[in-house]
Structure formats: structure tokens, C-alpha cells
Amino acid sequence: MAHTLVALTLHSLTARDAQEAKSLTRSAVFVAAANAPDLDLLLRFVDGRNHHQAESHAIGCALIAGLLAWGLARAWRLPRPLRWGSAAALGWLSHIALDYLGRDTHPPIGLMALWPVSSAHFKFPWPLFMDIGRTLDWHTMRHNLLAVGWEVAALAPWLLLSWRWRRRRPAA
Secondary structure: OHHHHHHHHHHHHHOOOHHHHOOHHHHHHHHHHHHHHHHHHHHHHHHOOOOOOOHHHOHHHHHHHHHHHHHHHHHOOOOOHHHHHHHHHHHHHHHHHHHHOEOOOOOOOOEOOOOOOOOOOEOOOOOOEOOOOOOOOHHHHHHHHHHHHHHHHHHHHHHHHHHHHHHHOOOO
């Protein structure tokens, strides 16, 4: 939930005009990019190992995502391809920032945030967000609902403020 809320907030804050702010495609790029790093959870089904918060949770991967979106926008002849690449990279970077601020309870602890420059894992010493459990037992589900509730309480006001600011901003 946090990744989607922040992605929508960034979409709202970075839109150049009302038309861009209302673009469902642009907001979808932000949201997809902000949630894409967690697709690494699926790799466990391939080889049984935990790949979460490794290379996909790194600045290098965010740059790759931005370059890929820029290249696709150019190939599809979309207007302002750099804006599309920037949206993808910024959405991806928001995921890294939020996960850095969260509590991590699944080894290896922390994010491989500086890959490919470094394979070291980094974690924030005072987490702002709760961990998310990965089992389906009642205790974990209750904990996850509480964690999502906290994410909404902490981040939804920022989205609402960005919409309000956008409405009050003078037209370009």
C-alpha cells in the first residue's frame, strides 16, 4: 500500500500540467515502477532462494528501469520520452526509499541499495514502517493489517495534500 500511495503522490507533484496530472497511463507507470521491485519475491519459486531486497532494490536497477521506459517511449514515439523514463526511475527509487525506512526481519537484513557499485546491505537504524510477514497464519495476517493501516495513516495525508496543492497551483 505504501508504494502505491507514494507513487501517486509523486505523480501528482511532478505533473507539469492538469492534463499530465489526469493521465492514467502516467500514474500507472509510477505505480507499476514503484511496486515492480517486489517481483523479486517470485524468484523464490524458481530456485528456492530469497532474492528479496537484492539487486531489484537498488539505485542501479532504478536507472535501468528509467532507461528501459525512456527507450520504449522513444520506440513507441510517445511525446517527451524523458518524462516517461523519469517517471519509471522515480517510482522505482521511491520503493527503495520506503523499504529502507521499513523494518526488515527477513535475512539478509537491509537493502542492496548501491548495486552495482556495492553489494553491501543497508538499513535505517530507526524504522518508520512495520515489517510485512509472508505467512498466512492468523497472527501474521493481523500484524500485516496493522502494518498496512499504519502505512495508510502515515502516507495518505501526503497524497491528499499533493492533490490539494495541485488544484491551487497556478496554470503553467
